[in-house]
Amino acid sequence: MEHLDWVDPIAKQIGAVNTIVVVDDRLEGYNTDAAGFIKPLRDQLGDLRDVRCAVIGAGGSASAVLWGLKDAGANPTVFARDVSKANQLAERFGASSQSLDGAQVDGFHVVVNATPLGTAGPSVNETPATSAELTGAGLAYDLVYNPTETKFLREARDAGCKTLGGLQMLVAQAAEQFQLWTGEAPPLSVMSEAAENGLRH
Numbered sequence: 043m044e045h046l047d048w049v050d051p052i053a054k055q056i057g058a059v060n061t062i063v064v065v066d067d068r069l070e071g072y073n074t075d076a077a078g079f080i081k082p083l084r085d086q087l088g089d090l091r092d093v094r095c096a097v098i099g100a101g102g103s104a105s106a107v108l109w110g111l112k113d114a115g116a117n118p119t120v121f122a123r124d125v126s127k128a129n130q131l132a133e134r135f136g137a138s139s140q141s142l143d144g145a146q147v148d149g150f151h152v153v154v155n156a157t158p159l160g161t162a163g164p165s166v167n168e169t170p171a172t173s174a175e176l177t178g179a180g181l182a183y184d185l186v187y188n189p190t191e192t193k194f195l196r197e198a199r200d201a202g203c204k205t206l207g208g209l210q211m212l213v214a215q216a217a218e219q220f221q222l223w224t225g226e227a228p229p230l231s232v233m234s235e236a237a238e239n240g241l242r243h
Contacts, residue, residue, distance in 0.1 A: 043058075043059050043071060045069070046059065046062065046069045046070065046071040047068040047069050047070065048068060048069075048070045048071070049070070049071040050070070050071060050072045050073065052072075052073055052076065052109065053071050053072055053073035055109055056073045056075070056076060056105050056106050056109045057102075057105055058073055058075075058102050058105065058106070059071035059072065059073055060072075060073055060074060060075060060215075061073070061074050061218075061219050061222055061223075063222050063223060072218075072222055073106060074215040074216075074218035074219050074222070075103070075106035075107075075110075075211075075215050076106045076107070076109045076110035076113070077110065077214070077215065077218050078211045078212070078213075078214040078215025078216070078217075078218055079106060079107050079110045079185070079211050079214075079215070080110040080111075080113075080114055081210075081211075081214040082183075082206055082210035082211055082214055083152065083183065083206070084114070085210075086181060086204070086206060087151070087152070087181070090111070090114040090115060090116045091114070091115035091116070092115065092116070092117055093116045093117065093151045093152060094116075094117050094119070094149065094150045094151050094152070095111050095116050095117065095118040095119070095150060095151065095152040095153075095154060096118075096119055096121055096145075096147040096150040096152070096153045096154065096179070097111070097118050097119065097120050097121065097137075097154045097156055098121045098122070098142060098153065098154060098155050098156060098157055098170045098171065099120075099121075099122060099154075099155070099156035099157040099170070100120060100122040100124060100127040100128045100130075100131045101156065101157070103156040103157075103185055104120065104131060104156040105131065105134075105135075107154055107156050107185075108120070108131065108132075108134075108135040108137055109135060111137075112135050112136060112137070116152075118135070118137045118138070119132075119137060119138040119139065119140060119150075120132040120137055120138070120139040120140070121139075121140050121141070121142040121145050121147070122139075122141075122142050123141070123142045123143060125139070125141045128140070128141070128142075142170065145171075145175065146175060146178075147171065147175060147176060147178070147179045148177060148178025148179060149178060149179075150179050150180070151179075151180040151181065152179075152180060152181045152182075152183060153171065153176060153179045153181070153182050153183070153198070153203070154183045154184075154185065155169075155170050155171075155182070155183070155184045155185060155186065155192075155194045156185055157170050158186065159186075159194070160184065160186045160189075160192035160193050160194050161186050161188060161192075162188045162189055166189065166192075166193070167193055168193065169192070169193040169194040169197050170194060171194065171197065171198075172197050173197040173198070173200035173201040174201070176197060176198050176201035176203055177201045177202065178201075179198075179201070179203050180203065180204065181203060181204045181205070181206060182194065182195060182197075182198030182201075182203045182204070182205050182206070183205075183206040184205075184206070184207055184208050185208045185211060186207075186208045187207060187208030187209040187211070187212045187237075187241070188208075188241055189241075190207050190208075190209055190238075190241060191207070192207070195207060209234075209237055209238070209241070212237055213230065213233050213234050213237050216228075216233055216237075217230055217233060220233070
């Protein structure tokens with residue numbers, strides 16, 4: 043971020059840039075993850091004011107998620123194994139925090155996996171929460187998009203939760219990038235199809 047000529051205030055608050063736009067000889071930084079995260083959630087739930095959200099993880103993805111939830115008026119709580127990290131992140135965004143060990147998320151409208159657990163590779167069979175721990179939650183939202191069907195989502199379905207996969211967030215944040223780079227409306231159906239095809243190969 044320190045190498046850019048200008049950084050969008052939202053990206054500054056999140057603490058990360060994932061999109062750089064070249065304007066004449068200037069480099070301008072943006073973060074599209076928060077908007078990309080919120081859009082599929084709004085499509086599912088509508089108004090997010092006062093919606094209770096459990097955010098599992100205390101890394102960079104969780105920062106964007108918390109910014110988006112607070113901006114939408116939701117009520118997030120950070121869950122992480124490292125309690126000091128969870129506390130620091132929660133404090134930054136005016137959220138609550140709890141230890142993930144032995145946590146129960148029943149009563150939360152939304153549970154978000156903002157960790158890399160379940161991603162294709164060594165952790166593909168891992169999940170930050172089991173069906174027993176997810177019982178009583180409303181919607182499970184996994185930011186992992188490869189594979190499209192993660193262990194977290196399977197556990198959530200077994201617990202009776204609605205589910206939302208990370209592919210929709212991936213496409214939604216890419217749509218924001220497309221608009222920033224081209225100034226044109228993004229071709230969402232083409233982008234979705236390309237993302238799905240890319241994951242099949």
